Amino acid sequence: MTTASPPVAQSVDEARIGPNAIIQVVAAIEHRWGPETAAALLSEATTYTPDTLPHDMVDEREPLALVRLLLDRMGADAAAPVLHDAGVRTARYLLAHRIPPLAQWVIARLPRRLGLALLLRAIGAHAWTFAGSAAFSVGWYRGWPTLSFTGCAMCRGLTLHRPICTYYAGTFEHLFRTLVAADITVTEVACQAQGVPRCRFLVAGR
Numbered sequence: 001m002t003t004a005s006p007p008v009a010q011s012v013d014e015a016r017i018g019p020n021a022i023i024q025v026v027a028a029i030e031h032r033w034g035p036e037t038a039a040a041l042l043s044e045a046t047t048y049t050p051d052t053l054p055h056d057m058v059d060e061r062e063p064l065a066l067v068r069l070l071l072d073r074m075g076a077d078a079a080a081p082v083l084h085d086a087g088v089r090t091a092r093y094l095l096a097h098r099i100p101p102l103a104q105w106v107i108a109r110l111p112r113r114l115g116l117a118l119l120l121r122a123i124g125a126h127a128w129t130f131a132g133s134a135a136f137s138v139g140w141y142r143g144w145p146t147l148s149f150t151g152c153a154m155c156r157g158l159t160l161h162r163p164i165c166t167y168y169a170g171t172f173e174h175l176f177r178t179l180v181a182a183d184i185t186v187t188e189v190a191c192q193a194q195g196v197p198r199c200r201f202l203v204a205g206r
């Protein structure tokens, strides 16, 4: 079974994405390399500064520009865990401000597969906030979800030796660990940056 996000999106020229893709990446860079490095990368790659971070949806090319600059300066292997941390920070924000406590309470009490299915249905309905012009889809394999972005907004145009969309892996993994089961892992097994048609994430656990 595969469900794609609705085709409301968003041509590449005007697609927008939630501000956490900038705010939390900056926070993670700051945590890893300090505020001066974070400020320098942010203002070189985007129209923002640490004092004028966005509050509303942003042009999806801006987070991508920040990721690209981070990769150029730090290398993919150093950048990947920082982007993962940014994803975890985004998940914490969503848990604190966007996912209603009652929904969290219900999902946490459901059997694992049902909880994941309900959570992914809600995530899919909000795909426009994190996928931009990409198509987000959910499939199932042996009782576990597989998640895909076609036209991924976080690695478009990049060419790398490794998957780089750890931002999304970190976001999903922290949400699933907090709400469904603490041993869940989310791994990007194929990334557009490696020349494949879509970024694909496997969800696994005991």
Ligand SMILES: [Zn+2]
Pocket: 152, 155, 163, 164, 165, 188, 190, 191, 192, 193, 199, 200
């Ligand atoms: Zn990717």
